[in-house]
Amino acid sequence: MSKEEYNPKVLGFLCNWCCYAAADAAGVSRYQYPPNLRTIRVMCTGRVDPSFVLRGFVEGADGIFTGG
């Protein structure tokens, strides 16, 4: 598989009040961004535990983005 075809699985922990709203606004204002992001909404970035991230990697994520 060539690198152009490769679609990484990116897991995103997005804060309800910050990045999640930003992602929403980006959609509303029709900005283009890669569709590789799998979003998990958390009520606050402080809710994200180190074990969540490790579990994300165990379940097969190639990269994990945490957005506060």
Place this chain on the structure above:
Amino acid sequence: MGMNALIFNVLKELGINPDRFSLQWASAAEAPRFVKLITEFTDKIKKLGPLGESEGIGPDELQAKLKKGLAAVSSRKVRMVYGNTTKTIRKEGIFTPEYISSVIEEKLKKAIVGALSAEVEEGKPAAPEKKRAPAKQDAETKEAQKAPAKAKPAAKKPAEKASKKAKPAAKKKTPAPLKASAAKKKVVANKTPAKKKTAAKKKN
């Protein structure tokens, strides 16, 4: 920020590129910034390839390593050291990312390496539970030494209450792969009240 540094350290120990994890900020009004961040991050991951490829780790070994990492991060010892470290950072009042990561690296390295190597030796999911027990007892004795003697009688009542509450919770906590035999349940049930006791003492 502390969590960031902890995950970086664990990933480094596991031999995984820490660039695969990113902690960024974008407010609700910063949609263009979010788009920029997510595009950059996806490009970076695309360049790195699938997990384990750029690191040169096979899929089976990778799974084993990651599970070890997960167990290490969830272990009581690492969590306790991490909690204490964040407390000291708060006391010092220096919040630059460099300082936080250096302190976390310095204080947690031993605990992380210890937690990772403990699982390597035993190789079974049930093993870390046993291994952690002496460490916790040590912690308890330390707490007991710290706490003044007069706090003891007052602490008894809440501790009794706590033990009643803790028993069902402890049973729930034992994960399925532990092959939860009755004996082990008892061990866990006995452990948890001890922990609650220290918590009660702290309050007093």
